[in-house]
Amino acid sequence: MSKSKFFPWYAVNLKNKQQIYLALDREKTGKKRCWQQLAQATFDEISASDFFYRNRDIAGFTNPSRAIFAAIRELVENSLDAAESQKIPPEIYVRLSFEGEASKDTQIYKLRVEDNGSGIQPRFIPSAFGQVLFGSKYKLKQTRGTFGLGGKMAVLYGQVTTHQPAFVTSSTGQTKIYSFKLMIDIQRNRPIILDRKVLINKDNWRGTIVEFSLEGDYLRAMPKILDYFKQTAMVNPYANLTFVDPKGRLYKFTRATTEMPEPPKETLPHPYGVDVELLQRLIMVTPFNNMTDFLTGHFHRVGAVTALKFLIFSDLIVFTCSQHGKIPTDQIKLVDNKPVCPQCGKDAQSSTKNPKRLSHEEIVRLMQNLKKYKDFLPPDASCLSPLGEELLKTGVQKELNPEYLVVHQRKPSTYAGHPFIVEMAIAYGGGVPKRGSFVIYRFANKIPLLYDEASDVSYRVISAMNWRRYKVAPDMPIAIVIHICSTKVPYKTVGKEFIADRPEVRREEANAIRDVARQLQHFLSRQEHVHMEKKRLGIFSKYLPKIAQFSATLAGQERVPDIDKLLKSVQKYGAEES
Amino acid sequence: MAQKKAKIIERRNEVLAGLRKFGSKMYSQLDEGVFPTIDMPSRGTDNIMYDAALRQYILGERNVSRSARNIRHIKPFTQLAWAAMFSNELTSQRKTSTLRDVYYSAQAYEMTFTDQQESNNIITDLETLTGFAREDFHIFPEERSAIFGDLDIGYTVPGYEGKTLNLTSHPDGVLIGPALTSSELITTKANKVIAIEKGALFTRFIEENVHNKHKALLISCGGQAPRQTRSFIRRLHDELNLPVYILTDGDPWGMHIAQVIISGSANAAHLRDLNTPDAVWSGVWASDIIEYKLPTDPLDEVDIKRLYELQKDPRYQNDPIWQKEIKLFLKIKRKAEQEAFSRYGLTYIVDEYLPTKLKS
DSSP states (O other), rough: HHHHHHHOOGGGTTTSSHHHHHHHHHTTTTTTHHHHHHOOOOOOHOHHHHHHHGGGGGGGGGSHHHHHHHHHHHHHHHHHHHHHTTOOOOEEEEEEEEEEOOOOOEEEEEEEEOOOOOOOGGGGGHHHHSSSOOOOOOOBBBBSSSSOOOHHHHHHHHHHHHOEEEEEEEEESSEEEEEEEEETTTTEEEEEEEEEEEOOOOOOOOOEEEEEEEOOOHHHHHHHHHHHHHHHHOOOTOOOEEEOTTOEEEEEEEOOOOOOOOOOOOBBBOOGGGGGHHHHHHHHHOOSSSSSHHHHHSTTTTOOHHHHHHHHHHTTTEEEETEEEEEEGGGEETTTTTEEEETTTTOEEEOOGGGGOOOOOOOHHHHHHHHHHHOOOOOGGOOOOOHHHHHHHHHHHHHHHSSSSEEEEEEOETTTTTTEEEEEEESSSSSSSOOSSEEEEEEEEEEEOOOOOOGEEEEEEEHSSSSGTTTTTSSEEEEEEEEEEEOOOOOOSSSSOBOOOOHHHHHHHHHHHHHHHHHHHHHHHHHHHHHHHHHHHHHHHHHHHHHHHHHHHHHHHHOOOOOOOHHHHHHHHOOOOO | OOOHHHHHHHHHHHHHHHHHHHHHHHHHHHHHHHHOEEEEESSGGGGGGETTTEEEEOOEEEOEEEESSSTTTTTHHHHHHHHHHHHHHHHHTTTTTEEHHHHHGGGGGGGOOOHHHHHHHHHHHHHHSSSOOOGGGGGEEOOOOOSSSSSSOOSSTTTOTTTTEEETTTTEEEEESSHHHHHHEEEEEEOEEEEESOOOHHHHHHTTTHHHHHTTEEEESSOOOOOHHHHHHHHHHHHHHOEEEOOOOHHHHHHHHHHHHHHHHHOGGTOOOOOTTOOOEEEOHHHHHHHOOOOOOOHHHHHHHHHHHHHHOGGSSHHHHHHHHHHHHHOOEEOGGGGGGGGGOOOOIIIIHHHHHHHH
C-alpha cells in the first residue's frame, strides 16, 4: 500500500511530526491556543496521539459529561458518513451500558455503535481506529467530520480512562467479517492489535461495529444526548436511529423516507481559498512544470483561459513574438483568448516558470494575486450535499410535527473560496413548543450544533430581524431550523459548536430567513382572516336571532321573522359596511 | 283634574306607540330580508348646540345610522332592541325599574352589558331615538332628592290610584321618585319653589318653618339635581305657575347646579322639558360673600379652572349676573358654603338673608 494514499495528502512530505501540527492547525483552527501548544512541542517532541491525549478539550472531551456526548456524537457521525457515501439509508444502533462506578460523579460505560455503512477494508481497520490523524476525510468535499480525529479520540479517551481495549468488527459486504481487538500506543501513535478474527459472512452483512469502555457522566449528559439524537433525526430523515441508554430506555427515531441527497463530489481547492502553506505543499507534490498546467491542474474552476488571464494579471508569464522578440506583458493582445503580438498580429509564444522554481517571495505574491484577481469563476456546489427542501421538510415534519412548515434553500454562495449553501425552515404551532422565544435548531453539514447558541451568527441574524413586520411575536410557538453546508464550515472555534459571523454567511442566512418569514406571515394573516371571519359569523348568528325575537315581541307579532337569508348573505359577501 | 289624568294616560300611550313603531320597523325590515337600520340624531359633541330661544342645549341636524349589517353596530343594535322591548314591558305593565336593574335584567336574555355605562348609553340611545325620557319608559335612577311643602298630589301608580297626599305630611320630606313624578299636581298654597343644593339646609328650612313663613315648596337637590327632579321642578313651574329660586353653595360647582336646573345639560340635549328657564339663582353669590362677610375657603386650582370654563359656556351668556359673579369669584378667590351663614346664628339665613334675596 502506498502510504500517501491514506495519509493526509498534505502531510506527504512532512519531515517530522511538528509539521503535522502545523498542518492541522492551519487547516482547522487558526487559534492561538494551538500555537502555544506548538511552542512547547518544539522542545519536547510528542506523537499526534500523545498530543491529543494531552489536549483532549480540542476535540471536545472536556469533562466527563461532554466526553460521553462527544464519543457518541463522533461515532454516530462516522457511521452516517459511512452509509451516506454509498447512498445507503443509514441504520444506526447505539447502546450505552453501565459497567461500574468510577468516581463520585462518574461511571464506567460501555459504548457500542453499529451501522450498515460502507464498512472498512480489513487492512485499514487498525489504523482507522488506532492511529490519530489517519482518515478518509482529508479531501475537499462536504463531510461531517473533517480530520479523522473524532472516532479515534473517542477510543483514545476510552483507553486512557478505563485501560480497556476497543473492539472493532467490520465488513464491506464481501465473504468475510473481520474482528479486531485494539489498543493505541499513545506515545508512538500506532495501533496495537491484541486479537484478530476472521468470520464467514454468511448473511452478506455490511457495516461496522465499534465497542469500547469509557468513563463519563451520563446523567448530566443525557439531555444533550437526547437532543442530539432528535436533531440528528431531523436533518437525516432517511436514517433509522436507535439508542438504548444505561437504564435500558429505548429511543427510536424512525426514518420517514428512503430518499437521500446526492453524495458530494470531491473537488480541488478554489484559488480564493488558498494560503502560502497550501501553495507550498502543492508545489512540492505537483507533477506539472509550468504555471498554466499547475493552475488548471490543482485549482477548482480554473481552465486554460482563466489561467492565461490570471498569469497576465500577475505578470508571471513571458510572451515572445517570432518577429518582434519579447513583448511586455501589459501590451499583449488577446484575440479569441489567444495571445497575439500587438505589432504584427501573429500568435505569440508564451512561457512560464516551473512552479518548483518559484522563490518564497514569488509564492507569497502568487497567493496575494490569487486573492486579488476578480475574474475567477465562483466555486460550484457539486462538492456540497445539501439536504434539499423536500428532505428538510420531511425531517422537520417528522420530528416537530408543526401546524405550518415552510422551507427554503438558498442558491450556492461562497466565502473565501469555499462554497456553501444555507437551508432554512420555519415551523409554527402543532408540536412546536412555546417558550417565549424562538426555538432555534442549528445544523452544519447535517450535524446538530448544540452549544453556544448565542454566539452563532444565526442567533444574531434572528435577533436583528424586525419580526413585527412579519406579524411574528416571540411568544408564538415558532421553531427556526438553519442548515449550512460547506466544504469548510466557518466554525469560530475548534469545538465545532457555532458559526462565525462572516458577512457572506450572514447575508445568506438573513435572506433565507426573510424568505421563510414572509411565507409564515402569509400563513398567519390567512389564519387570522379565517379566525376573524369565524368570529364575525359568530357575532351575526348570536345577535340576529335576538333582534328577530325582540322585534317580534315589541311589534306584537307571533311569528319570528326568518333570518337565515340574512345570515347566508353575511357569509357570502364577507366584506362589511362601516 | 280629569283632564290632567287623561294627559298622563295619553303620554303613556304615546310612549308605547313610539316603542312599538320601532319594533314594527325592525320586524318588517327583517321580514323583507333586509338588515334593520335606524337613524337618529348624533349625540357627538359637534352636534350639540345651544339654542338661545329654547334656552337649552339641543341636538343639531346630523344623524347617525345604526345598522345590524355592520359588525360593530350589531351588538349595540341588539341591546337597543332589547331595551325597547324591556321598556315596552315596563310601561305597559306600569312597573318601574332603575338603570342598575336594567343592567341586570339584560342578563336574563343573555344580553350582557360590559358595564353599567354601556347599558346607560343604550337607554340614552333609546331616549334619542324615540324622543322620550327614560322616566317615560319607567326607568329611573336611584332617588336622592326630596320635596316638602303644602302641595296636594294625586297618585296614578297602580294600587294608589285616587289616593292623595299633602307633601307636608312627612317632616323629612317626600322622596321625588316615580310615584311622585307620575302624580297629578292638585292644589298648593305655596307661591314659590325653593330648590336647595344640600339636604342639611333643606332640613334646617323645614325646622325653621320656611315653607309657612315664605309660602314655599322646598326641594332638596342632593347635589346636582337628578333628571326627574329637574323635570318635576319644570312641572311645578309650568302647571302651578310658581316661580323657582335656587340656593346653592357659593362656588363654581354650586353655580353650575343652579345653571343645569335653569338651562339643562349637554348630556340631555336630546330631551326637552327637563329645564326651567325662568328659574332664578338666588345665591350664594360671590357678592354675598363680601356683603355678608361670610367665612370662606380659598378657591383651589380646579375651582379656578372650572370658573374659566364656565365663563365661556354659552349658558352663562344669557344673564349678566353670571359673568359678573364669575369675575368676582376670580377676583376674591374665595368660596363659601351655604352653612357659612351659621356664624350669624341658626336662623339668620331664614330670617335675614332669604327674604332679602327673594325680594331682589
